[in-house]
Amino acid sequence: MSRVVFESPSARARVDRAAEWLGGRREPHVTIVAASIDAAAEVARTAIARSNGLRASLGWQRTTLGALAASLARTELARLGLVPASALALEALCARVVHNHGDTLGRLAPIRERPGLPRALARTLGELRLARAEKIADPTLARLLAAYEAELEATKLADRARTLAIATEVARGRTGLAPASAALLLLDVPLRSRAERELVEALVEKAPAALAVIPTGDERALELASAALDVTKREEHVPDATEGPLAQLWSGLFGATAAEGTRVPDEAVTVLSAPGESRECVEIARLVLAEAAESRTPLDRMAVLLRAPRYGAHVVEAFRRAKIPVYFARGTTRPDPSGRAFLALLACAAEQLSARRFSEYLSLGEVPDEGKDGAPPPALPRADRVAAPDDETLHALVGAGAAEERPEQPDEALLSEPQAPPVAEEDQGAAFGTLRTPRHWERLLVEAAVIGEAGRWRSRLAGLAAKLADDIEAYDKKDETALADGLRRELAALEALRRFALPLVDDLAALPRSATWGEWIEKLGALASRALRRPDRVLAVLGELEPMSKVANIDISEVRLVLEPRLSQLRIPELGRRYGKVFVATTDEARGLAFDVVFVPGLAEKIFPQKVVEDPLLLDAAREKLSPDLPTNKDRTDDERLALRLAVGAAKRRVVLSYPRLDVEQARPRTPSFYGLEVLRVAEGQLGDFEHLAEKAASTAEARIGWPAPAKREDAIDEAEYDLALLKNVLEKPENEVNGEGRYLVDANPHLSRALRFRWMRWDPKAxxxxxxxxxxxxxxxxxxxxxxxxxxxxxxxxxxxxxxxxxxxxxxxxxxxxxxEEPAAIEDMDPLTKGSLVHEVQYRLLTRLRDDGLLPMTADTLEAARERLDAILPEVAGEYRERLHPAIGRVWDDSITGIGADLREWLRRMLEDSDWTPVHFELSxxxxxxxxxxxxxxxxxxxxxxxxxxxxxxxxxxxxxxxxxxxxxxxxxxxxxxxxxxxxxxxxxxxxxxxxxxxxxxxxxxxxxxxxxxxxxxxxxxxxxxxxxxxxxxxxxxxxxxxxxxxxxxxxxxxxxxxxxxxxxxxxxxxxxxxxxxxxxxxxxxxxxxxxxxxxxxxxxx
Incomplete structure (x- = not known):
């Protein structure tokens, strides 16, 4: 039985070797285990294409190690009643462990309340279980690991280590999916743990043939694969110049010395820089267009490989502007309206039922259709609040590229248009996910001065309804029909808002101040099913938190802290195939894929390579003593270097490295990564300095921070850049040489024409x-x-x-x-307008009462009686204003009222000095x-x-x-x-x-x-x-x-x-x-x- 390990720094060479082996297989079944489904499909297509139509892929199973493990373990997991746990569920489980063992945390006790501890603990315990570590010397960690494993058993959850272990047992028993005669191909699989090695070992045991293709520099995967396969032959491929201009770069990265007298062609290695990540991606888009136009390179033969996922948004924007089709291996992210609407409701509850936050919820288009009584629908029963895990959770469970096929059409649940409701829209308070008249309810909330607890919501909205009813009656008596009809429409809108909003406000008010996670999950699940048109994703995330049910003393701020990262963004999977599009992925997701041209952005310190730090819960010295399978800083550093090797090795003809010169968010310069120097060392045969790197980058692109356009207008990626490039050229010319070059701008773009003329007219001093x-x-x-x-x-x-x-x-x-x-908000201090309004109201009521009681004009004998009436009226008016404005700081409000009272008493006293004048009319309108x-x-x-x-x-x-x-x-x-x-x-x-x-x-x-x-x-x-x-x-x-x-x-x-x-x-x-x-x-x-x-x-x- 053949057991071969093939090692090469070139992705093209690795794919070719795998395709050659695959094309020579005569077994009826072959299992292709790759780093991603895209890579597995790519090698299968390559093998079929090279067979000249003599081979087909029938019997070839394309999968990833995580997906294969899940498939093998599925039946046994079901028999044992186990459910695969997501990363969030494991963090929740660790939070429970920390809570239950707070008295025995030892050295971790001072940080027991820190929100990052459960996440760090989940990572460390996961590594220990994957390494099959035993006899942990640290007693605190040993207790926590034992408690963690006990909780996994109690909650019937299977983490990745347990899933791999069960899959290994199934594979050895040959009761799984793959037949016993299946040959095994491992293509760039990133083996990292003992548990993964044991699974591969079990898969290889009865395989008639096995080939493991490993990228050079992945020493950990090479070691584990060699041990798992018990190799009979090891092939180490050293590229030569015939394989492409980058052969020297593939072989020489991170080597001891550079080859003397040799040099990679300048056009094969390009370095550029730009002022900020966004402009950097724009320059990459510019080079993609140039590469496609000048070298006729197909778009799907180019890739942008990222080390920092945050670059994804910048790539999306730059390539959208350049109208370049792109394929994101992990899909793209966009704001999740249902998640954000739910977060707005939680913010409303946290901010004492803030009307502003409630308005934000209403505006996000996730309002469900109301019932016949105008109220929100009733909450779903507990048993019906079940939702499937989203793509992000599945990715965490089974690894990258788990899906066998990507849909050619979008998910109807994500992109479908809302269906018309069975009730006519004019008879509804809400339609298509939002209240029919948002400008009405927003204004009504302001007019009602809804600030504070649920009781104030009811009283203020009821008070506004009563006021509108009184106004309608008064206008009817004056035959002001138009004004009365307008207020009737206003009252109808207010009634619709009251019927819909008040039940939800009551639900928010009923949320506990502090409770266990189980109580929170129950309350929030009911709220989501009642308040959201599409609650599935919120329910799925809440379902992942079930292991935390017994953790107590959780307040709403902690709930928001946990939910906000998961609910604010939604990952949209990529549709269709990647062909005809530029491939965008992380360096790990590009394993097993080869391209002609590769762009590698972000070569700046702390971006690529990322900062390497020890695990604070289990330091490297303890890891080395405990198990050789536990990663240390050396392994983490090797992984950073491997990321560069993978990116460079994925390119066959050209690699473009780039870095941002500025951190735009913090307004400070960035330091280029020494990886850029390493690439130039190998490419040029000598080690340069950062100045040389900057000069090299400057010769490629002249990206200027003050003018976001290229030096040549022909290089523009869109109309805006073209116009700016032309304007820059025109502005730099002497006035007598300018001959209407920019005239087309005002003709082609009416908005620009209007803006320029408007600005000129504004600053024209002549007229x-x-x-x-x-x-x-x-x-x-x-x-x-x-x-x-x-x-x-x-x-x-x-x-x-x-x-x-x-x-x-x-x-x-x-x-x-x-x-x-206007926005309803609790005031912190009495502003002049409020003070004036309150004083005028007190004066009007006081003078009216004095007139009605026959105390005008005032005399020295009636002054005391007038003061008594003032002392009665001021608290009355102040109370009304306090109810409406809901001051945030009661003492400040009370002090202001005291000052107003003193002023009004002095005003009243001074009326005696003007005895010639008698007040006769007040607030004469x-x-x-x-x-x-x-x-x-x-x-x-x-x-x-x-x-x-x-x-x-x-x-x-x-x-x-x-x-x-x-x-x-x-x-x-x-x-x-x-x-x-x-x-x-x-x-x-x-x-x-x-x-x-x-x-x-x-x-x-x-x-x-x-x-x-x-x-x-x-x-x-x-x-x-x-x-x-x-x-x-x-x-x-x-x-x-x-x-x-x-x-x-x-x-x-x-x-x-x-x-x-x-x-x-x-x-x-x-x-x-x-x-x-x-x-x-x-x-x-x-x-x-x-x-x-x-x-x-x-x-x-x-x-």
Whole structure:
């Protein structure tokens, strides 16, 4: 019986030798065990192709060692009631072991709570079992291994070592899949453990012939294969120059000396560098295109072999841009919507039922169809919550490339379109995985101020529903049909949201604060089956955690820590065959495959080679004493070197090595790997330094960090690079030599044309243009803006004040109705807006009660009674605000309320000093169409002023003097901005005193209005009153404001012109629209012509 081991550094030579042996087999059955199914299929095709049609692959079993072991052990595992365990399940089992043996952990006791300990322990114990290690000297590790094995038996789980052991027994008994007469081919199988060697030994025992093909440098696999096969012949292949230009490189890597006087052709070894991993992959894509065009190399004869899997995303993006078809051996990853939706729910529970997190869940399109009552479907029974393991778990169980055939079509479960629901969409709250009107529920959650526990969800949503119902009734009484119908639609959307959301919120609130993993798995499984349209993957991951069921004291943060890495990303298997596509894989996945050209990215320190460290739980010194089959740092270093040998050996004609010069994420330079120097040492016959490596790389590609395009436009991989390369060339030429070379850009790309023209117009100092806001609008826009003229619609004083600060801000806020997005969140401090709103509410309720109780005007005798009412009203209003805003820090809120109370008492006391004036109207509104108007004199219609304005708003306080004269008071709770005895309109930015006084004249034509007052009614404003008499100057100033705004609307002239004449800040400093305009408006607008803004400048000068 022939037992041969063939060793070669060349993948092509190894595949040829295996194909030659395979073609000569006459046995009816041959088992081809390769590192991957792709490799096994490749050698079979090669053997058949070389037989000139005389051979077929009938009877040839193509498999991997892991898949073969699983196949052999399947029946016996079922008989014993054992289930193969995934990596996550084994980590869970180790977590249970650590938890159960916390008192006997010895030296590991200080790190028992660290989340990385179960993972490290699973790795170490797995290696010990694969090595069949006995008599462990470390008592702690020995106890943990015994406990681990006991847990495996108790939970009926089979780890890889147990599966290999059972498969070995089956193979020796010849009751497995492979017949006794099957010849055995081992193609680049990465044998690493004693358990694997014993399985191969059992497979070889009755095989009529066996061949093991091993890559040079894989000393561990060579040793184990030689022992397993009991070889009768060992063949060591030394490539010569006739086999290709890389023969010297294959043989010389990591050798003692370089061959003198010999040199690998420059075109066979290429080194390049780029600023960052992403740009590095772009340069690789560029070379792939050049190789295919110039050398006519088929795409499937090229490969990109990775040492760091994180490069995969960069390769996907670069090759997508270059329109190069690629084949990923392990498939690609993409965000998993169902997993992320479930993680959003867990985040919602962890963040005290955060409405923002719940909105995130709703937006991910994984909402299930609701039941007839509008609620989520009921949770599946425990017995029905079963899901098959995903591809990633199967890969961990049986090894790389386990599947016999890859599907030609995508998995319908992954890519199928949602089916139309049996109920009409307009009758559903949810359809196709998301609520029908996301903008409605998001706004409703904000309006309801849903912050906090489940009780607040119910009370706030119920409160909003009651408010909407009251508003509908009030509008119906006023015959405001359109407004009432709009609120009815709003109420219907709110009811749909309540029916669907509240049951899930209750489920989230019912999650335990701390529990065993078993309780968590039960609760989370029920939640997933109820809250997700496709819960299978979540249920599969939870199923893997079953061995951890008894581990106690697990809180939700630990649950999220375990689940997030597995649920956030989904691995999508590659479809179809690899032919006609560039092959992308790790170096281990490329075993047994040969290519003409191979690209090896990432030759930088800690990427390739990766950092080699000892196992912290079982150091190398202890490993060497325990078993020669346990890997040590020497073996790990050899594996890193082997990875380079495999990558270089996979190439027949050319190898391209690359490295990133920069770590873009951390903004620091990267050090090239010494592996690059080693390759150049062998290729050039002498050892150079890193400067030589950099010079070599620079001669290949001129990748610049500041300009992501090649030096020559002909080398561009897509349109964007082509355009940038051309522009760089044009910009470097003298202006007189440029003759319209870039003209095609503005013709071919309307978006670029618009962007360039827009940028030029924004920074053009010669004129104001449409890029500067609303300037010279087309007729359609002008007609639209005319609908907002001052004689056709109403404005509030606050909106008009925005005009003086910046006309464009006025346009965005008053015309386009833009505003910052609101998100419900617990406040940490009371902001000025909240403080002002609360103070105004207290003042309104207090003054109303004082009037109703006959305590106005106030006297010294009634002051104490007024204070008692204030002391009753303030806690009432503060409680309502506290319920709505849910402050995060109660003490800070209470201190703010205490300060407000002190200010209001002083405000109340000072009312006595103004005994000539009596409060008569409070929150007098006009034009607001408030369904519950605050004052009996309020009106739904705006007030038309003689100056040409239609005004809407609400006057905080109207007071009547003893002689019947009126004045309007606007309460302010901030610092003083107006100047006493100077301010009239404050440059157009303080309009309430004058405009409210004019409004009172129209609303009370029989009364004389003397002035308007800004009352800074808190200690922040020193209780200062700024009175603005309603005289001719005030009327003229108000008319100037109205005319300026009216003319701007008629002309359609509302440019970006922020007021920058203020000390230390400008109108842009706290503007809500900085994201719209950009950060340089103060600088840019200073350079614009000021003549068209003369009227605005005059308005701003008006005190």
């Amino acid at each position: 104001l243009r449409p890029s500067d806001g609303l300037v010279n609008p087309p007729p359609e826009a002008l007609a639209a803006i005319h609908e907002h003229a001052t004689d056709k619609r109403s404005f509030s004083p606050t909106a008009l004040q925005n005009f003086a600060a910046c006309p464009y801000r006025f346009l965005l806020s008053a015309v386009h109705k833009l505003a910052p997005r 006009f034009g607001l169409k408030d369904p519950r108007a605050q004052d009996v004199k309020s009106t739904d219609e705006p007030v038309r002023l003689d100056i040409g304005l239609r005004l809407r708003g609400s006057i905080d306080l109207v007071e009547r003097r003893k002689d019947g004269a009126l004045r309007a008071t606007d309460h302010k709770t901030g610092k003083i901005k107006a100047k006493k005895d100077e301010t009239v309109i404050g440059g157009g930015e303080i309009l309430q005193p004058v405009l409210y006084a004019l409004t009172l004249e129209r609303m009370f034509p029989d009364s004389k209005v003397v002035d308007g007052v800004l009352y800074y009614c808190t200690s922040a404003g020193n209780f200062e009153k700024v009175e603005v008499p309603l005289n001719d100057n005030a009327r003229a100033s108000a008319h100037m404001v109205a005319k300026t705004v009216s003319d701007a609307l008629v002309k359609g002239f509302l440019p970006t012109a922020p007021n920058i004449e203020k000390k230390g800040y400008s109108a842009c400093t706290w503007c809500d629209f900085k994201d719209v305009c950009g950060p340089y408006e103060e600088i840019r607008t200073k350079k614009k012509p000021q003549a068209p803004l003369k009227v605005l400048a005059e308005l701003r000068k008006k005190k």
